Amino acid sequence: MIKQELCQVIDQTEIATNIYELTVKGELVHEMKEPGQFVHLKVNSGLSPLLRRPISIANINQDEQTFTMIYRAEGKGTRLLATLQQGDLLDVLGPLGHGFPVEETDASDTALLVGGGIGVPPLYELSQRLTANGVKVIHVLGHQTKNAVFYEEEFKQLGPTFIATADGSYAYSGFVTDIIKNENITFDVLYTCGPTPMLRALEQEYRHKKVFLSLEERMGCGIGACFACVCHTAEDPTGVSYKKVCSDGPVFKAGEVVI
Amino acid sequence: MIKQELCQVIDQTEIATNIYELTVKGELVHEMKEPGQFVHLKVNSGLSPLLRRPISIANINQDEQTFTMIYRAEGKGTRLLATLQQGDLLDVLGPLGHGFPVEETDASDTALLVGGGIGVPPLYELSQRLTANGVKVIHVLGHQTKNAVFYEEEFKQLGPTFIATADGSYAYSGFVTDIIKNENITFDVLYTCGPTPMLRALEQEYRHKKVFLSLEERMGCGIGACFACVCHTAEDPTGVSYKKVCSDGPVFKAGEVVI
Amino acid sequence: MSALNISLPGLELKNPIMPASGCFGFGREYSDLFDLSQLGAIMIKATTKDARFGNPTPRVAETSAGMLNAIGLQNPGLTKVVEEELPWLSQFDVPIIANVAGSMEEDYIEVAKEISQAPNVHALELNISCPNVKTGGIAFGTVPEIAQSLTKKVKEVSAVPVYVKLSPNVTNIVEMAKAVEQGGADGLTMINTLVGMRIDIRTGKPVIANKTGGLSGPAIKPVAIRMIHEVSQQVAIPIIGMGGVESAEDVIEYFYAGASAVAVGTMNFVDPFICPKIIAELPELIHSLGFDHISECTGRSWKTVEKLTHHRA
Amino acid sequence: MSALNISLPGLELKNPIMPASGCFGFGREYSDLFDLSQLGAIMIKATTKDARFGNPTPRVAETSAGMLNAIGLQNPGLTKVVEEELPWLSQFDVPIIANVAGSMEEDYIEVAKEISQAPNVHALELNISCPNVKTGGIAFGTVPEIAQSLTKKVKEVSAVPVYVKLSPNVTNIVEMAKAVEQGGADGLTMINTLVGMRIDIRTGKPVIANKTGGLSGPAIKPVAIRMIHEVSQQVAIPIIGMGGVESAEDVIEYFYAGASAVAVGTMNFVDPFICPKIIAELPELIHSLGFDHISECTGRSWKTVEKLTHHRA
């Protein structure tokens, strides 16, 4: 169930240049079921900025009743979010949307998790769920530059992890798709989250495979009421049928919607 | 000279119900010359609220490079101001306007300082200046109710101090004007700040005396540029001549402007 | 005894608070969060004759104390709304105000006729901010004669009272209000969004795919208050006010301006519980202001004090 | 070489940033804070034939991300402005744009004729948002024919180019812009304030003594951007944009919409140093966006990308 709660900030750390890891505590953690869901954050109590900001859930700790988000401080809202300190309260609406289907991968299978930039965070909770089920997980993570890389160690502890940087300043130079080919990575199921061009490339390349994509779209309500975040369904790409990224997604099966 | 500076909060204390005493440190303190001047505060960095808030300077400490304000947390802006804590930065524009003329009272004279509610604060700095000059100072301070009374001790240390509460819950019941009459207070110069009806009553009653009044008006710029805060001059009450409360005032000689 | 119930043409409201059209869908999502029967009414998403996908995304952009939207009237179309959404909503004890949109008079008339027959639709809200294809895309709501004619024709076919939703993008709002009143409108709702735009400085392109969008939220409240203040003094029909409402205090400000009920739009996105919160806060606020009943607040900013003094506690 | 200098009719601007009329008085107060010669230009407070006291106070009210004002064109009158304010301003190396207001055509003509002869007045800005006493108080700026006629007559007498300041309170801003262009306007300035109101819920009365006031500040920026986007594609004369500008990024947004210079109004009250700050930040921002000169930004949101690619670094 969706809840609105003032969660307490447990920790906030800058883990890469302008990339923050924010852990908060609240009862709504009990409602967090699927990896890949997101929360909608009101970063301050006034009207500037006005709207909530959608941020993925990167890690859930039911015992501590906490969850972690990882985000890039860029615009007005996320820069304010970055000023929160331990003990501060944060207005969280969530969990929202439908996440990655863990059950689509059998224990004996290999899952490939491909993330780009701030699309990487939700894959962390996903990877933990999959490995807990005995799935073999391979991570391919693309970042802009060396200083933007985060959670490399954390992912490595869950499975083989390849990093690409667009400017070649760290690890592989180039795109995540290059890594998958060059390293001859094989997999049964692919889960991905990141910039739309990356998602398109993966959908294109692995159309015969089971692929799940997490989309991004500008949002109003975040709960399915305002029709801000719709996309066309693939079977009716110019018609009136649609899916809402916030409530039907953000994760869709490849081929389900037009990206 | 008017300066804009991010001043550091040294202390903030609630000294009566919803009445806060806020001390900040900054170089613009060196510019503070006259008691009764004010500062224009941006209570937070965003756009809500948008405008600055005018608050009187209640106490100046040149040695420490600090000054103190006393204000009632009431609306959006002052309630936010009340959340500031030691070490926080506050955007201050000031000092602004012209204050109470200390030199109008000779050392051998008696000054009567009459304050109402949040008009009391600037009288504190004034009283210190006057007493430092050897002037005998009497204070008559009106408040709404017992819980709103502040700085009684501080004023007592500078001279005789009478308190009135409108609801009679503390000290004299009634108006400041009643006290002055009932106590047969005599004086050479009267300085006052408070609600307009109080100022009008005093101006009326003591028209043959030297009276200085500090006015309040809604402000835009606070520096004299926007014409938000004008009042008619007394000699041309329906014409085009005017004074600006922010830059010509807030303190005027009784009879100078229409209140 | 309630201090909040309000009677308006077609509407017996428990309280004068309702979500604004387009900001609450057809209620399904919010029904998971709170009991919709708490609401005074629900203004459902605009319904058009045929299903519409709406505009390309991005459809929303944030602005200072506001937002732009260009949803493009996405909705499942008349038949689905009548056969699925309205029956689903009938489980709640709350009157529905059906927002009717179209691009030709004929569309409005067809939708109005049919949707007004749904048992839980107690009033229509004519969304005349839509571009009129027959006049080259000029909005119905910017030409008095066109708005009046549309109102008249919809009134003829509607089984329930008709409220006309005024567009603020006009030189003379009073003229528009009088025109639709003369066309037979039972009430007014105002205001719809102001036309605005934002440009992304990195791409150089408008943030919204449709380029322009409707500006809503607290930023526009002063415009709405001014227009309601002007119009309420010139028409005899009641006004449901909207535009940036975010608190019980705002509701009173709308009433003082001349509104008889208030809708909450954009702020539902910021706080999905805002409508029930405002409803809960209103009784105490009203009493603290010295009123026994919220209806006493309507028009207080312009009605003479004499008429109003007996209301003070 | 400067990346900021701009040539407009009558105006050779060091940079395209200037305080908006009414938000900077006649410059005296701000001259204590910074050197006015840094500014691209100064739009001085509206000048009328005779001195005016203006409206009763309170004259301003805060709104969400904006403010209302009803100063009522307080100013010392034509003679004093010409004999005292303008000569005082001539100590600074900055062109003055004189804002001209009135309540009859004759007033405007008289003020325009005389003030345009002052040596440091390089352009006039016709404030046509004023109520026209001869048409029952309807603003000059809401009727195309009236605005056009006024423009024509002022052009005939003015010794310097005439910019007409458009009111946003109209149904069709393009029609107004074309009318004044045809009337001979050398440029447009837009937008003036939106008419708004706030009501104090404790007193039940409008916060502003004049009841309605002009809404300005960041709240109105999306309306201004939209109008400039529309108008700049339909007229051949340059536009000085304004409405809620608070940063160098906003300046670029205005240029992208179609402006050739930008004025800062309300935000001077929030940060009196905002104009020099923006001027200082612009060169780096322009270069980081890939431009050599700010003039390349004008109209980028609607000019075709082909035309613009050579501008990218």
Ligand SMILES: Cc1cc2nc3c(=O)[nH]c(=O)nc-3n(C[C@H](O)[C@H](O)[C@H](O)COP(=O)(O)OP(=O)(O)OC[C@H]3O[C@@H](n4cnc5c(N)ncnc54)[C@H](O)[C@@H]3O)c2cc1C
């Ligand atoms: C389902 C979902 C999950 C996301 N998860 C993460 C995450 O885990 N970490 C992370 O860093 N970012 C994530 N994002 C992107 C994040 O929402 C934006 O970076 C953020 O909203 C930008 O806000 P701002 O205040 O920095 O920018 P501003 O420019 O001030 O934002 C202005 C408006 O545009 C919206 N907006 C701007 N960029 C985006 C964007 N890329 N996607 C959606 N809305 C946008 C904002 O929400 C706001 O309404 C996610 C987005 C979605 C839709």
Ligand SMILES: Cc1cc2nc3c(=O)[nH]c(=O)nc-3n(C[C@H](O)[C@H](O)[C@H](O)COP(=O)(O)OP(=O)(O)OC[C@H]3O[C@@H](n4cnc5c(N)ncnc54)[C@H](O)[C@@H]3O)c2cc1C
């Ligand atoms: C020269 C001067 C000195 C002042 N000194 C003090 C002081 O020392 N201590 C103190 O508590 N108060 C003082 N005030 C009053 C103080 O400025 C207001 O109480 C304060 O601005 C209200 O802001 P808010 O955020 O609480 O209210 P809001 O209702 O949010 O204010 C909305 C707008 O109205 C303005 N406003 C509201 N009330 C007043 C008012 N009474 N006077 C002027 N503007 C107002 C605000 O500045 C703001 O622009 C002074 C006012 C003036 C003009």
Ligand SMILES: Cc1cc2nc3c(=O)[nH]c(=O)nc-3n(C[C@H](O)[C@H](O)[C@H](O)COP(=O)(O)O)c2cc1C
């Ligand atoms: C996302 C969104 C969608 C809207 N859709 C409609 C609509 O379908 N029909 C309509 O009449 N008004 C629509 N509106 C306008 C609102 O009903 C309301 O008139 C306006 O937003 C002002 O209120 P607010 O400031 O509280 O949002 C929409 C507004 C928003 C923000």
Ligand SMILES: Cc1cc2nc3c(=O)[nH]c(=O)nc-3n(C[C@H](O)[C@H](O)[C@H](O)COP(=O)(O)O)c2cc1C
């Ligand atoms: C206090 C105040 C006074 C103004 N006076 C005038 C004026 O005298 N003449 C005029 O043309 N515009 C006047 N304006 C309008 C501004 O010049 C400007 O067009 C408008 O405020 C929008 O810009 P902003 O949002 O940056 O303030 C005034 C605005 C304010 C806030």
Ligand code: FES
């Ligand atoms: S954000 Fe409102 S429907 Fe998705």
Ligand code: FES
């Ligand atoms: S507040 Fe602007 S002139 Fe006084």
